Amino acid sequence: MTVQEGLSVGVVRETGPGERRVALVPAVVGRLRAAGLRVLVETDAGAAAWFSDEAYAQQGAVVLPTAALYAEADVLVCVGRLDEAGIGRLRPGQALVGMLAPLADPGHARLLAERGVTAVSLDGLPRTLSRAQPMDALSSQASVAGYKAVVLAASLYGRYFPMMVTAAGTERPAAMLVLGAGVAGLQAVGTARRLGAVVTAYDVRPEARAEAESVGATFLTLDALDAVGGGAGAGGYARALTAEETEAQQRELAEHVARQDIVISTAQVPGRRPPLLVTEEAVKGMRAGSVVVDLAASALGGNVAGSLPGRTVVTDGGVTVVGADNLPATMPGAASTAYARNVTALLLHMVADGALVVDLSEEIQAGVVVTHGGAVVHPGTAALLKEAQS
Numbered sequence: 001m002t003v004q005e006g007l008s009v010g011v012v013r014e015t016g017p018g019e020r021r022v023a024l025v026p027a028v029v030g031r032l033r034a035a036g037l038r039v040l041v042e043t044d045a046g047a048a049a050w051f052s053d054e055a056y057a058q059q060g061a062v063v064l065p066t067a068a069l070y071a072e073a074d075v076l077v078c079v080g081r082l083d084e085a086g087i088g089r090l091r092p093g094q095a096l097v098g099m100l101a102p103l104a105d106p107g108h109a110r111l112l113a114e115r116g117v118t119a120v121s122l123d124g125l126p127r128t129l130s131r132a133q134p135m136d137a138l139s140s141q142a143s144v145a146g147y148k149a150v151v152l153a154a155s156l157y158g159r160y161f162p163m164m165v166t167a168a169g170t171e172r173p174a175a176m177l178v179l180g181a182g183v184a185g186l187q188a189v190g191t192a193r194r195l196g197a198v199v200t201a202y203d204v205r206p207e208a209r210a211e212a213e214s215v216g217a218t219f220l221t222l223d224a225l226d227a228v229g230g231g232a233g234a235g236g237y238a239r240a241l242t243a244e245e246t247e248a249q250q251r252e253l254a255e256h257v258a259r260q261d262i263v264i265s266t267a268q269v270p271g272r273r274p275p276l277l278v279t280e281e282a283v284k285g286m287r288a289g290s291v292v293v294d295l296a297a298s299a300l301g302g303n304v305a306g307s308l309p310g311r312t313v314v315t316d317g318g319v320t321v322v323g324a325d326n327l328p329a330t331m332p333g334a335a336s337t338a339y340a341r342n343v344t345a346l347l348l349h350m351v352a353d354g355a356l357v358v359d360l361s362e363e364i365q366a367g368v369v370v371t372h373g374g375a376v377v378h379p380g381t382a383a384l385l386k387e388a389q390s
């Protein structure tokens with residue numbers, strides 16, 4: 001197959017375990033083509049998200065087998081990182097755009113630099129910049145996760161979320177506590193409210209109160225952090241709490257957790273392991289039949305004692321604890337569509353006169369460009385690599 005002139009963007013087929021998303025969907029192909037880009041798609045790249053090769057082709061994309069795609073594309077776009085085989089196919093001068101998590105694994109960034117690849121990672125985006133919002137993949141995917149966490153909890157809970165008044169009597173609505181009222185937490189609040197649950201939200205950032213209340217939650221204030229004015233940190237994120245603050249927070253939260261039917265936890269602190277908010281004792285204090293979904297579950301631990309990503313356990317006390325694992329991948333249609341818009345906005349931001357123009361003096365690019373010209377150029381990632389060497 002002959003591929004025409006012009007900057008080409010190649011959509012790879014994801015290979016991560018359980019990953020069903022795809023970086024570009026047919027609906028954005030027209031926008032990219034209108035900007036003079038050619039869109040190439042690896043065979044079956046969208047199949048797991050129900051986007052067929054034909055649907056891409058109908059929008060003017062060219063579907064290619066794996067080797068041809070990597071050989072032809074100037075810019076490869078992905079959701080998660082490429083596997084070893086994919087990285088082995090990259091060539092110097094090629095660009096790779098995805099969620100590459102360089103701060104979590106700077107060694108991976110070094111590998112991409114060694115291969116001469118320009119790596120661009122959407123998770124480095126300066127999120128408070130209003131012109132960067134259409135590119136904010138962390139937010140778009142967190143929003144999907146927050147929604148899905150509630151749907152998951154509702155399906156595992158053996159009772160109704162809304163108050164039910166029937167001839168057989170009245171059922172009270174479910175009581176839900178959302179821990180961490182960031183993007184995922186606020187989406188969880190809104191979703192649970194739409195299902196009729198009574199929702200309380202908690203966050204250490206004082207400004208989260210107004211946001212949580214605006215989507216229908218009652219905001220929980222704990223004495224633990226009130227005296228020090230809350231736990232806001234830099235850049236709109238939370239700070240890591242001291243050991244004493246954490247302990248006081250856990251103790252006070254346990255009383256509230258015991259009254260809930262559902263707990264959804266989403267708390268994160270950048271660059272740190274997620275804070276432990278719900279202790280084993282607190283889970284023990286919950287009624288049988290209650291459900292906990294820990295969106296922060298990670299190999300290092302999550303917000304809930306004992307939660308592990310991808311594992312659902314029922315405690316001896318009858319509490320179902322779900323360690324969430326890549327929930328956006330379980331809603332691949334919605335998650336891919338939002339992500340594709342984020343990637344498209346970023347590509348169009350970086351492309352000028354039919355070429356990808358790297359300009360590290362520009363605020364958005366300074367955040368997202370990880371490697372260029374054979375070097376790790378992202379300051380945070382470079383600093384971590386230097387630290388590891390010394």
Ligand SMILES: NC(=O)c1ccc[n+]([C@@H]2O[C@H](COP(=O)([O-])OP(=O)(O)OC[C@H]3O[C@@H](n4cnc5c(N)ncnc54)[C@H](O)[C@@H]3O)[C@@H](O)[C@H]2O)c1
Binds near residue numbers: 182
């Ligand atoms: N366009 C924008 O301006 C924009 C876009 C996206 C996000 N944001 C802001 O960025 C911030 C981070 O959002 P995020 O969803 O990525 O956050 P995140 O995933 O880093 O954390 C989720 C939430 O957990 C909270 N948290 C952390 N430690 C906690 C603890 N010990 N107890 C309770 N809660 C705790 C955080 O305050 C945060 O609200 C928020 O202020 C959000 O509004 C702004």
